Amino acid sequence: MNYKWLIRRLASVIIAMFVTIVISWALLEYSPYSPANYIMQFINPQDFAQKPGLYSSLIQYLNTLRPHGNPLINAVNYINNVIHGNLGLSIVSDVPVAQIIAAALPWTLFIVTTSILISFFLGIRIGQKLAYIRGSKTDSITTVSLSILRAVPIYVYAALLVFVLGFVYHVFPTGGAYSPNVTPGLNLAFIISVLYHAFLPILSLTLVNLVGWILHMRANTISVLGEDFVNFAEIAGVKKSIIEKKFIGKNAILPLYTSLIIAIGFSFGGSLFVEQTFSYPGVGDLLITAITSNDYPTEMGVFIILIAAVIIGNLIADLTYSFLDPRAKVGEE
Template identity: 60%
Template sequence: MNKLWLIRRFLMAFLTIIITIIISWALIEYSPNSPANAILSNLRVTEASNPKFAQIYASELQFYKDLVPHGNPIIESLNYIIQVLHGNLGLDVISEEPVSAIIAQALPWTIFIVSTSLIISFFIGIRIGQKMGYKRGTKLDSSLTTFFTLLRSIPLYISGAILLFILGFELHIFPAGGAYSPTITPGLSLAFIESVLYHAVLPIFTLTLANLAGWALQMRANTIYTLGEDYVSFAEIRGVKDKLIETKYVGRNAILPLYTSLIISIGFSIGGSVFVEEIFSYPGIGNQLYYAITNNDYTLEMGIFIIIITAVVVGVLLADLTYSLIDPRVRNE
């Protein structure tokens, strides 16, 4: 692999992350109705109506005043980027705890349900989609295409709410919320692991259903396209068995375009878990982002945006770097 190309791709990824963070930060900090100004204006109204407020809560007032940028926007943005590169994402507006500590507690939960659901939906989806494409035009293909099209049109929060109502509240098969039972002490014990898996079933199932339809329909389209290639027609003329054509000649080549989508989806899914985690009261990044938006907790909001931005850009970079390992044609080029 060309070293110059590698250096260029890493620099592009790094600059993309930096520029995107600066734009996101500027839109939040310098908007006319920014959260910091809104909080500070409310505190000043309280201070005007209650003179003792400024004396009692002087440190809190100074804390929020420091959050509002006062200097040159370029210098302010550079200072913020320097702080981010040192791992300092600021203090949470509500709890005044380090944002990095809050994210560190929530991120593993989101990675767990997102990665598990993506892996399950990907492998099941490509297998079903491959069969649909190979059996194109049959009743099986038409029925499954209609089913997955309808499934894909159902919003994530609707399917999650339905599953929660039926399996959680009505049938009581699975818990209605949380990451584990409050009666169990967290740790590397069998009881804790079983409780975590049990509570994660509904969030994972919801995300799996949301992703399954997309993988199946994409794989079906890729399979149909691959079936029209000359090497497939030549294999059929030679009398190669259908099963071998389906797996070796068609399946391996049809799955290649989906590899990039899979890697990129990991980054996007971290931000896309907001509705699922809120519905099931799951303590992940999505739940924290919902909390931050509804409470004008913009330092936490910005910290989560940084995680999502980094995950997406790194996902694209990994897809570029590893695609040649599974496709020799790209490696030769």
């Protein structure tokens, strides 16, 4: 491994995190519509420390993030707080934002990771099969249909599923992460309830991601089928199953690996609509609630999670790709 490249890559990740967090913080913190700016129009900031009750959490929030009038100093103070795990207090509940996110994050990780893995493995199998029958009527109809379905927004899938399977036929619950009648913990009743409530959110995310994986795998497989080493293997009499698995499948999947890791990060954003539709208590639902209630500390905390998921996903993909494809050396220009 090229350690100079690794140091440069880690430095770029830190800089990217820093810049995006500062920009996001500035857009929210100094927005004309932020609760902080609204209240500061009517109340002298010097009197904040003497205001109890209704403004207690907002006061602590302002004292933490705006101890100075200089925006640059305030930004540095905020980054310092983030590094030490201090994301401030929720204006609505007066609870540390880090604690709120820690309670919501596992639910989002569960539905996002599960849906990505299911859609990925199904997608590569279906896409590979479509590539083998390329040019046929079945392939043409399927490809056109998938292209149309790919243009459907994720919230449409979620709304249709919750309406049909939730409200019309009452097959699945329409909200929550588990039944209030079960005791949380490592017991069978709780696990079944969690899977039951997560089925529709996972299905919504899976349907959206599945279409993309099928089309990408089909295109990659068709490209590999035209390579000389595949033709040579066929001429040499290598078994068809071995050609499909080791020669075609492996080389067609490799370009999708980076997309898989990055997709996990970006799926956090897609889960926002799904969790809101199904009232699923993840970070997406938390973000919507924070936006509607002008809970800016919580908004920033969720933004940081989304930013970190995408940037770290890119880093993991860069660092691990060479283990799957020895031809790609980490750090080579």
